[in-house]
Amino acid sequence: MCLSLTLLLLNTGCLTFDVLSGEPLIFIEVALLKNVAQTIQAILWDDPPIPESEASCALFYSISSTQSGLAGINLGKFLIKRVITLVKQDMPHISTFATLSPIPGYMQWLLCKLASQAQAPSGASDSPFMERLLEPNEESVLINSSRETYAGKSGTEVMLNMLTSTNYDWASNAEMLSALKPPLMRLCARYLLQEKKRGKALDSVANFHLQNGAMIERINWMADRSEKGLRQSGGWRTSKRMLKHISEQATYRLLRMSVATSRRWRLEGE
Structure with a gap:
């Protein structure tokens, strides 16, 4: 050609x-x-x-x-x-x-991970075989930033609910952005550098x-x-x-x- x-x-x-x-x-x-x-x-x-x-x-x-x-x-x-x-x-x-x-694959990968943890039986998070996506300090910040909206939720559930909101309120809320940035950044680096499919970048x-x-x-x-950028990449x-x-x-x-x-x-x- x-x-x-x-x-x-x-x-x-x-x-x-x-x-x-x-x-x-x-x-x-x-x-x-x-x-x-x-x-x-x-x-x-x-x-x-x-x-x-x-x-x-x-x-x-x-x-x-x-x-x-x-x-x-x-x-x-x-x-x-x-x-x-x-x-x-x-x-x-x-x-x-x-x-x-x-x-483009970051949010799909992350939301699947978060949903899997959020749906785990009570007490399963203490199992040594259960993957922990959030660091303790990240979880505390997420819970404290959303006490009124997501009272009684775990940090994983809070993050999942924020990221799946249909109007992406988190992207225009300074407190939510501050709470989400550290875990989103760390997990994005993991997704790009460590997650593989048949030995290649996922x-x-x-x-x-x-x-x-x-x-x-x-x-x-x-x-x-943009709406597409937030939906697919979380803005990254x-x-x-x-x-x-x-x-x-x-x-x-x-x-x-x-x-x-x-x-x-x-x-x-x-």
């Missing part, structure tokens, strides 16, 4: 891969910034945009296919290498290539980027406040830095079946 590339915008670029008929196949959206943005709002609401000559970072924030028949086909290595090559040719002053990625987006030469550098709190997004030698790194990572993280990788707020 013959593919072509077109750079449509300057400060927020949209690269389209087309088939010969001219029908769009895949869209890759790239923002040109001074530094790696920590929230999707900072990218979409960039006003005014910086001059192209001042940009030093190309941030990939959306990759989407228009063809359902491509589902499950990993074109990532070719696409990312091609985009980076084109950007380097046209804008040699760009030195950093990174992503600001959603974590999260589909993380697995896509890690297989194609990226390295997790940071997780960002309230980086996506990850910053991943593209390595210089994509093909070699991707091959090495596939052989090791491990999640790579930067030595400077950190949780947002540290």
